[in-house]
Amino acid sequence: MAATIISIENEHDRALKDGVSRLSEGLPIAIPTETVYGLAADATNPKAVTAIYETKGRPQFNPLICHMADLAMAKLHAEFDPISERLAQAFWPGPLTLVLPLLETSPIHLLATAGLDSVGVRVPKGFASELIRALGRPLAAPSANTSGKISPTSAQHVADDLGNKLSLILDGGSAPVGVESTIIRVEGKRVRLLRPGGIAAEEIEALLGQPVERQEGPAPTIEAPGMLASHYAPGAFVRLNAVDAQAGEALIRFAGQPVTGSEHARAIFDLSASGDLAEAAANLFGLLKQADATGVERIAIGPVPDHGLGEAINDRLMRAAAPRDT
Structure with a gap:
């Protein structure tokens, strides 16, 4: 059965209600963010997280970004150092993901972090943040496409790829940024760029007054999403x-x-x-x-x-x- 598509602009209240309902049932749904459309599910529910991996055909050693309603929610799940908090205050909500130590008290399931002791957290703009706040729990939400393929920037892209695997697609129009979030990891005074994205590294360098370290060559380990060598690929x-x-x-x-x-x-x-x-x-x-x-x-x-x-x-x-x- 094809997914139901609900326009957020035309049916905002229905989109919010139905979105929370499906997420509460442990079902993954497609949601718009400012970067790309995400395949979202309750990050604290192992069955829901497993459904993300199964729907995408995603390797389970590849961790998922956990999306928060705001910085206060993020602090319930991750430990912030001063530099990371400064970045969060400057760029959230927005296309920046911070890889931080996962708090032992966080209910985020290890399936979402691929068993790592760290978690990638982000606060998205717009409806996605509203949905998370209404649910009251973080959403694991990789891009809403078959793993390794081109990321979707519209509801129709999602429908064409995963429409028969989902029950609900929330349509927020075209994603304005169009590429995934920038991923940063702070280690002491070092600031490392794990994945370039919707915020230019130069903006981060200008804020902090120090260089951002780039990875030279293939990453030796997977620390965050989007680090696989082959990714975002068309059929051609x-x-x-x-x-x-x-x-x-x-x-x-x-x-x-x-x-x-x-x-x-x-x-x-x-x-x-x-x-x-x-x-x-x-x-x-x-x-x-x-x-x-x-x-x-x-x-x-x-x-x-x-x-x-x-x-x-x-x-x-x-x-x-x-x-x-x-």
Whole structure:
């Protein structure tokens, strides 16, 4: 049976009531956040968390971000150091996830943390935060898509992928940020970037007055979501930093950059014709889906600047282009 889709704008009260009801029953539902749509379930309920992994086909060694209504709720589940609290006060609600020690008193189930003694926490903007507050418990909520595939930025994306596996999709329109949250871990005075995302690392550096350490090469261990080498992948193979287009490829470029042989491409898309990285981030997953829907075997991606939100865009593209197990 296909999922029921409820528009938050048109039926806010029904969306909130039905969302809380399904979550209280231990069922996963799809919810909008400012980053991408999330597959949400009660983070304290092991059956509910298991349903997330089963619905996505997600490896259970890959932890889940736990979403909170506000900083006060987050402090009931995680231990905050001074730097992490400063970041939370500056960027929450918003697209920042902090990996923190899990409090022994927290009822968040170990399935949500993949057995780690830490937990990734975030306070989302808008309806998602309202839903969590109404439920009264944190929501584990990875992106609402089949594991490893392109993240959804609209309710229709979710319906096309997981619509027959869910009972409810809450429609909040297009996700304005369009890429997942930035993930930060503070260790003493060190501030480490585990995953670039919707808040540029430069913004964090400007706030703290110190550099943010980047991971060089593949991560030796999985500390947070989105660290798998192959992730966010379309069905077609992806070719990065393309300066030419080959016959039969779909081409995704940035800022109208000329690409040799583009006349041979089956379809051409532009992340942002004006060169706006925020617009490019918001368009990224949607255009990957559109390019994939053309039926091509390969998608060529033109160069994208690596500063600001370009760092998050290039991270997602690198993982989309990584070798796959299947």
